[in-house]
Structures are given as structure tokens and as C-alpha cells.
Amino acid sequence: MADSSSSSIHKPARDSVWSDSSSLTSILGFAPTQPDDAGQPLAPLFDPGRVFDVCHVGLVLRAVLGVQGLLALGLGLATQDLAQWMRAVASGTVVTMSAVLLWLLLVCAARRPLGRLPELWQWLALMALGAATASLGWQLLNLASDEPSGAFRLASIAITGAATAGLLLAWLKLRERSQRPADALAQLVELQARIRPHFLFNTLNSAIALVRVDPQRAEGVLEDLSELFRVALADATAAVSLDEEVELARRYLDIEQIRFGERLRVRWSLDPAAAAARVPPLLLQPLVENAVRHGVEPNDAGGDVEVQTLRRGAEVEIRVINSVGAPARTSGHGLALRNVRQRLRLMHDVAARFELNPEPHRFTVRILLPR
Structure with a gap:
């Protein structure tokens, strides 16, 4: 029984590694038409x-x-x-x-x-x-x-x-x-950092803990996780609406809320007029993940995360703000922020701006892009 259980665990792991390697070879240009899970060919990186x-x-x-x-x-x-x-x-x-x-x-x-x-x-x-x-x-x-x-x-x-x-x-x-090397590097980093392994393990552990005491909530956690993976494995070259990105960020923060409870305090200030703006996929999720990792996780009292959107004439402004307390247990390398900046530049060129505003008690990421 132990052997059969072990094999059932390891087989999906090998499949996922093969899937990742297929994505990487697609990005590097060796296999530009690798099929996705639905049997449809993936869009090539270099159009x-x-x-x-x-x-x-x-x-x-x-x-x-x-x-x-x-x-x-x-x-x-x-x-x-x-x-x-x-x-x-x-x-x-x-x-x-x-x-x-x-x-x-x-x-x-x-x-x-x-x-x-x-x-x-x-x-x-x-x-x-x-x-x-x-x-x-x-x-x-x-x-x-x-x-x-x-x-x-x-x-x-x-x-x-x-x-x-x-x-x-x-x-x-x-x-x-x-631009090809920078584009390839940005998307390689994106594949590696889209959903971190420790986040996956924490989410699954939370779902397991909830199965007996609150099955409906456990089902919701797994649905949110499934949606995150669906977007993470989708075509990274297609633009999405800001409203879709906000919904994905909500799902991510809902999952983290299970883990941190009252330590994670989230506020949303959303302008409906900004919802239709076109943005690169997975724009907000790495930013709110950074906010949780650096503003909430290291602090015993937790922290605040705020997401704001606002339409200003022909532009849309996005802000992700997190409180700052104790330093994170593991220092980041800024890959997620560089990745977001690079994809914004590739999509909107000089029409988009990406600004970081570190202050003593809070950290703000500000994005301006055309509506």
C-alpha cells in the first residue's frame, strides 16, 4: 500500500516537471508549438x-x-x-x-x-x-x-x-x-516565480486542515488555487482586463487570508471606470504576493495591504501599498518587480510608467498606463 501511494504521488511530479520543461523550450524557441493541456498549440513567444x-x-x-x-x-x-x-x-x-x-x-x-x-x-x-x-x-x-x-x-x-x-x-x-533576450528572461522568471512552491504547499496544507472542519471553505480554497494555476499556465503574450487581474489578486489574497487570518488586513479601493484597461497577465498577483511576503509575513502583528485603481482622463493608475515593519526573513532579488516593469514596457512602451516609493512605514508600487 505504501508503494502504490508513493508512486501515485511521484508520477504527477514528473509530469509537472515535463510540463515546465516543455514551456521553457517553447520560450527558448526549440518547440514553439508545444500543446497545452487542452491539446491546443501554445502561442510562440516570438510572434x-x-x-x-x-x-x-x-x-x-x-x-x-x-x-x-x-x-x-x-x-x-x-x-x-x-x-x-x-x-x-x-x-x-x-x-x-x-x-x-x-x-x-x-x-x-x-x-x-x-x-x-x-x-x-x-x-x-x-x-x-x-x-x-x-x-x-x-x-x-x-x-x-x-x-x-x-x-x-x-x-x-x-x-x-x-x-x-x-x-x-x-x-x-x-x-x-x-529585445528577445530580455523578453525570454522576463518570461522565464515569470514561469519560475508565478506560483512559488512554498505557497502551493501552504495552500494545500490549509485545504487539508479545512477538509474536516469546513469542507465548503476547503473547496473554495482549492477553486481559487485552480484558477491561479489556470492563469499561470495560459498564454503570457495576451493582454487581459484590469478587472480580471483584480479578481485574480482577490483569489490569491483570499488564500493567504486562510493562512494569516487577522494578521492580513486587505483594503480595496477600485474605480469601475478603470476596469476595462488592458494589462499584461499576472500583473497584480506578483505585486500583492510581494506585499504579503515583505509587509505581513515577517511581522507578528501582521500588516496591511491596499490595492487602488483610479482612472485619470486617458490614463489608469494602479497602486499596491503595504505596511512596513520587520524585514522579511528571506531577502528578495527584485525579480518580480523587474518582470512586471519589463512586461509593461513591452506592451505599452513609453506610455506606461512603473514607480516604487519606499517610505519608513509603507511601500508603494505605482503604475500608470493608457486606458
Whole structure:
């Protein structure tokens, strides 16, 4: 009987290790279509269309400023004085600004089809698009001024547009490749830290203790744990609503409430207008876990954890606040905070802010992101 019980315990452990290794190889690119528990293929970490995801304010601003800088430098070599240079830059800006913005808009709209094209066709298509948008920008300039439009001028504008598009595409590909190691590291850390083993063991022990005295509550604990694992094993690249993240954080804190009882004091201050904001999955759970680990667990009297959400115009503000008392028994490495910051940057670029505010008696994590 002991042997059969032992084998029934160890077999799932081996299965879970195999599942984790499959996830890791998927992240590293060795097995990008590993099936999940439902038999459906998991989404690959490196989306082929992500290199063309130019629908971000920060990226558009960098592209426009880069092209304008090249225009200003090039015209500085071809003009004789400051007045002539300023007139040439003003005219050239009409062409470059309209051409670059239109090029970025079309690339953003067609990012999925572009990602499925072979490499050579990507270059040809986007350089041809650059030539077309530059020519359209030139036609727009001609509506406001009488610029000569000979064959040589038109050809040079088209060639310049194609070359500029090639530079932008090279920059986008280099940017995407440079983000891969950081993205892979962030998701590896996420897989390792999503639900810590000691949390799993504590939860199961709490459920076992409740089975005889309060079976209904034990069932609720196991349901909350099941939901945490379901989200932890879901596609990490898809965005979720802030309302879903709040619900997941509630489940986590409900489980911890079983363990800490009155020592864990939780307050919620939630703005319904902020509920629809899109956030990376598992944004709040690592933050409230950190709050419990550092603000409640080390203190005999427990501590306070507060979660706030607030819509401010076109932005949503999220705060996770915990009281500070005795230092944690094990010092953290800041991996969870770096992971959250990295995923926010990958999803919202410069439109999101992540701030830490340590004070003598409380610690605040503040997130601002577009609604």
C-alpha cells in the first residue's frame, strides 16, 4: 500500500516537471508549438508580426525624429546659409512627415500579413511602400508650392523614400532582436516565480486542515488555487482586463487570508471606470504576493495591504501599498518587480510608467498606463 501511494504521488511530479520543461523550450524557441493541456498549440513567444508592431507613440516619435534628423543633416550639406537651410527643411518636412506617418500607419495595419511574408518580400514590399509614400508626400507639397517635378526629381524622391524605409525596417528588426533576450528572461522568471512552491504547499496544507472542519471553505480554497494555476499556465503574450487581474489578486489574497487570518488586513479601493484597461497577465498577483511576503509575513502583528485603481482622463493608475515593519526573513532579488516593469514596457512602451516609493512605514508600487 505504501508503494502504490508513493508512486501515485511521484508520477504527477514528473509530469509537472515535463510540463515546465516543455514551456521553457517553447520560450527558448526549440518547440514553439508545444500543446497545452487542452491539446491546443501554445502561442510562440516570438510572434513573426511583432517586428512590425509600430502602433506605439514612443516608437512613432523615435522614427519621426530620426528621419527629421537625417533630413536636417542632409540639407545642411546642400544649402549655403541658415535661411536657405530653414526654407529647405520646412519644405522637406511636409514630405518626410506625411510619408513617415503614412508608412507607419500602413505597416501597423498590415503587421500580421507582413510577418508571414518571406524575409526578401518584406524588404521589397516595405521599400516599395516607402517609395510610394514619399511620392505622395511630394505631391502634397506641390499642392502648397510650385516645386519643379522633373523625372530626375521624382525618381530621386522615390529612391530616397525606399532607402529611408529600408533604414526604418533595419532598425525595427534590430530592435526586435535586441529585445528577445530580455523578453525570454522576463518570461522565464515569470514561469519560475508565478506560483512559488512554498505557497502551493501552504495552500494545500490549509485545504487539508479545512477538509474536516469546513469542507465548503476547503473547496473554495482549492477553486481559487485552480484558477491561479489556470492563469499561470495560459498564454503570457495576451493582454487581459484590469478587472480580471483584480479578481485574480482577490483569489490569491483570499488564500493567504486562510493562512494569516487577522494578521492580513486587505483594503480595496477600485474605480469601475478603470476596469476595462488592458494589462499584461499576472500583473497584480506578483505585486500583492510581494506585499504579503515583505509587509505581513515577517511581522507578528501582521500588516496591511491596499490595492487602488483610479482612472485619470486617458490614463489608469494602479497602486499596491503595504505596511512596513520587520524585514522579511528571506531577502528578495527584485525579480518580480523587474518582470512586471519589463512586461509593461513591452506592451505599452513609453506610455506606461512603473514607480516604487519606499517610505519608513509603507511601500508603494505605482503604475500608470493608457486606458
